[in-house]
Amino acid sequence: MSTDNTESTESKCGASTDGTTTDAAADTGSKCGASDSDSSGSSCGASSDEEEVGATVDDFEADPGRFVAVGLGPGQPDGMTARARSALLDAEHIVGYTTYVELLPDEVVEGAEDIYNTPMCGEVSRTEEAIDRALAGNDVAIIGSGDPNVYALAGLALEIIESKGATASMLDFDVVPGVPAAQSCAARVGAPLVNDTVSISLSDHLTDMPTIESRLHATAKEGFTISIYNPWSRKRRENYQKCCEILLEHRDPETPVGVVHAAGREDEQVEIVELQELPELGETDLVDMTTTLLVGNEDTYVWDDRMVTPRGYETKYDY
Ligand SMILES: C[S@@+](CC[C@H](N)C(=O)[O-])C[C@H]1O[C@@H](n2cnc3c(N)ncnc32)[C@H](O)[C@@H]1O
Known part of the structure; x- marks a missing residue:
């Protein structure tokens, strides 16, 4: 397992066949064509920097992997559902806000090929990064506390998939519920x-x-x-x-x-x-x-x- 954060520049998904990033990715600094602009500026306050979706489905040549939004529940490993744990163990890449990544059980961290975490905010770029990794052929889980349908990223993920010209079905999109706060x-x-x-x-x-x-x-x-x-x-x-x-x-x-x-x-x-x-x-x-x-x-x-x-x-x- 390797753990990434926004400091790293090495591509993990490759929106093009030669393993380099797309033009869109180069413009934004994203590893997978995602926008790096943090919508927050600070503490997720309003910002004039709109995050824009970078790569589209046509930029990826691999067969897509699976994409799953997983709710971790309140925080401690025994508050996680068995289905959530199993979905995380199945994922090759795990993407999430740093605090949630730190809540993952050791076996999940050790089993993952790559973990990409970013600090608070930047939800759009983080979610897009996760989707691009799946479009590039990896099985990806995006994680959050509680449940993905409660003030969380399940809806945003579907919106971004749609805006890229991809479909939920091609990514086998799934939501694994967690206990909401x-x-x-x-x-x-x-x-x-x-x-x-x-x-x-x-x-x-x-x-x-x-x-x-x-x-x-x-x-x-x-x-x-x-x-x-x-x-x-x-x-x-x-x-x-x-x-x-x-x-x-x-x-x-x-x-x-x-x-x-x-x-x-x-x-x-x-x-x-x-x-x-x-x-x-x-x-x-x-x-x-x-x-x-x-x-x-x-x-x-x-x-x-x-x-x-x-x-x-x-x-x-x-x-
Ligand atoms: C962005 S919302 C995410 C909610 C989450 N998806 C859920 O289903 O609970 C974050 C808010 O959830 C609440 N929250 C999340 N985890 C919590 C916890 N362990 N204890 C108390 N409140 C929590 C807090 O109100 C926090 O500001």
Whole structure:
């Protein structure tokens, strides 16, 4: 196994027969024709540098390999599904954000021919790199925490495959689900989400803040339980405070909130607090980009250090 990162320049996929990179690749510095421009600039903030897809399906002459998006679950190897582990053991190349690569079990790392990791952001170039490697004939897994369908790269991968003139079928495209953060975090605080639940991400990188605010109002007003992803970063202090304000506008200040940092990882922290305590937690280690908030509805209560959201059985049965 070799481990790559963006510093390296040696091509691993070869969008042309002689093993050199395509013109598009040369323009962008990508190993496989992908754009190297990091959409983030910093912390995935908005940037004027649009990432563009480089190589198209016609630039590759090999028979394509397989492409699979694999959800790792919350982090620890035993939180991964057996199917995810097996898909990773089958992959020749594994592509992912550095933090997720560091979560891979040793046997997966040792078994892979090549691991390509990049720091936070650059999702488009990383996903394109993975697709180009598959178009060049390698069996590739792109990895992410939780599930590939929850604020993750499964959709982006299909969009990029389409934009290259390739098809999902030619890459045997597959998605291997993982346990999403909302569910692994819910499990740490009892049963906060057993009824109708809405997930909202406070990241305004791809959805603008007015839209996020309007979704928060609608959800909080309607009494859903809420799982809040991407709650806080240095650049998103205001989003977090705005979110707290909106929740407190619609919900009782004593509404229980599960605050779960790094579920299943070495630095896991778990607390159940009241909604009115949430604003002051924004500047603590408990709430950051590895935290998920689970906001109860009007029926949620705390019993024996666990959050309980009644499913509704009590309205039909005596127990
Ligand atoms: C880009 S989203 C990815 C979500 C992921 N695909 C999922 O299904 O959970 C990243 C956010 O997921 C949440 N998250 C991911 N892993 C977590 C963990 N181990 N503990 C708590 N929250 C986590 C955090 O809210 C983080 O900001």
